[in-house]
Amino acid sequence: MRGVIMHAPGDVRVEQRPDPVIEEPTDAVIRVTASCICGSDLWPYRGAEPADNIPMGHKYVGVVEQIGAAIEDIQVGDYVVGSFVASDNTCEICQAGFQSRCQHQVMMGAIGTQAEKARIPLADGTLVKVPGVPTDAQAKSLLAASDVLGTGWFAAVAAAAGPEKTVAVVGDGAVGLLGILAAKRLGADRVIAFSRHADRQALARKFGADEIIEERGEAGIARIKELTNGYGAHSTIEAVGTQESMLQAIGSTRPGGHVGYVGVSHGVNLDGLDLFFATVNLLGGPAPVRRFLPELIDLIMTDQIDPGLVFDLELPLEEAAKGYQAMDERRATKVLLTI
């Protein structure tokens, strides 16, 4: 099969790779119908993480082609969505809704789903069947659910977004934008997005942002306070992962408020005393997308949400390198790879 390999930072190629096979009785193999390039794929692309001949991709929708002997809930031919972490969905951590930290978790990034096929470990726990046949727009949205929507949704839930809450959103990439959508769906009274890119501001408003702040850092924090009688936001979504964005998120939040952070941390270091006196609830990490998939699939298949709008560039798998380049240069927010 064909699949994306990153040979070195900036060097992405589509190459022939061995077809995946059932390795464990709990595996399935799917034919990937769409995958995408994630903001986190840019870290190795930019040299901020090792990139030495690694298969890429951890988001996917597709159709089940083979199942292992122990599979009970998934059938060959099912159209399925899964998360970027394979999980058994039965351990105490999964049962508590933290499938991204399942006791038997397998990171899909190690498998690489920017490819024609993919082996899905723990398939019964990981994959969720889509009812009916999705339209093209729905298929895009399902792919978004597989990761960026699920991640934005988790961030909003972790930030305790809901009725009577003012929600601030740090980060205007796909996750931040879909965090806006999530916060609004969860009933947030008012969503304030930080963004200085006109196209992203437009999408932020489309997803429900009530106000946009262009300032960053201390100036951004001062602006949020101005807009909230000096208190700060009740709930803040952090969707970048840098020191600046974390401090901006924590500083934007009132004491007793909640910060949901989902940007993979790069160089973040939190001073204990500052955190102590911030007195905010902090919850973040790899999003347990699996927790939200049934609900998100339902919202998508009934056309209540359209998160697929975050994809602003669509390329065939063979042109993956162009997609990486476009995202790296911020010419695209999110690239869909059709397979």
Place this chain on the structure above:
Amino acid sequence: MRGVIMHAPGDVRVEQRPDPVIEEPTDAVIRVTASCICGSDLWPYRGAEPADNIPMGHKYVGVVEQIGAAIEDIQVGDYVVGSFVASDNTCEICQAGFQSRCQHQVMMGAIGTQAEKARIPLADGTLVKVPGVPTDAQAKSLLAASDVLGTGWFAAVAAAAGPEKTVAVVGDGAVGLLGILAAKRLGADRVIAFSRHADRQALARKFGADEIIEERGEAGIARIKELTNGYGAHSTIEAVGTQESMLQAIGSTRPGGHVGYVGVSHGVNLDGLDLFFATVNLLGGPAPVRRFLPELIDLIMTDQIDPGLVFDLELPLEEAAKGYQAMDERRATKVLLTI
């Protein structure tokens, strides 16, 4: 009046100080009937914080002697308990239960309650009247409620201690010990305390600890995991404030679990990526004791809890220096000053 002044690290004296007066119409002046020495008072005593001629003490119970013109809820002669942060109890932060970060907060440490009298700012919001006349034992417990019990209680609530939860407690000082009491009262299924001091272990068990772990750091974390099928605690109370204790608390907690941290941070630095993959809820800071006071006063005055047991040394105010020394040398867990 007489009051404690710390002249320099290790140099505590009881001296004549000016009697407090009503400065603002929202003030009250109380006759302090008991105060105590806090674990946090040891930081300046040991030179870890500035100690240059500062009045000491931020816990108190007492009787109202004077009230300002704007006071409505408190009367002269009332027996009252307050927290270490004066708060208006009306701003949005207070109303959300975070009175320790009130928009108009005044830290009582700046006033110094190890003294015969104390001015209490924002007295209507800060002070809670005790119904009836407390016994000696109840008076001790009310003093504990003023800070260490309220702080332990907040830690347990922040750690989401409750039914079906296994709660780990890092720190066997007064706050940690009362965190055990709080976790049990909140319905925790199982409380595991870290302690290597026989006397504190005994008190931990008295307050409801089911198991004691003597190991610390990585070994302590490994032991908690052993005791919880590899998962870690659902809820962890951190009541020390060092790098080691924070990492031990976070490491002891399962993904999706909660860490309530109330040890004032000294030299704590959290790596963002470690925190990201820990995927725990983190909430801490100066405890909003005021939130819990009505409930705690009721539990104490109906003899349902006896947190005053943490006081293992009682001295008259004039001998405060001996009390500091005893706590510094760990000969006493908690010193009560009678006034």
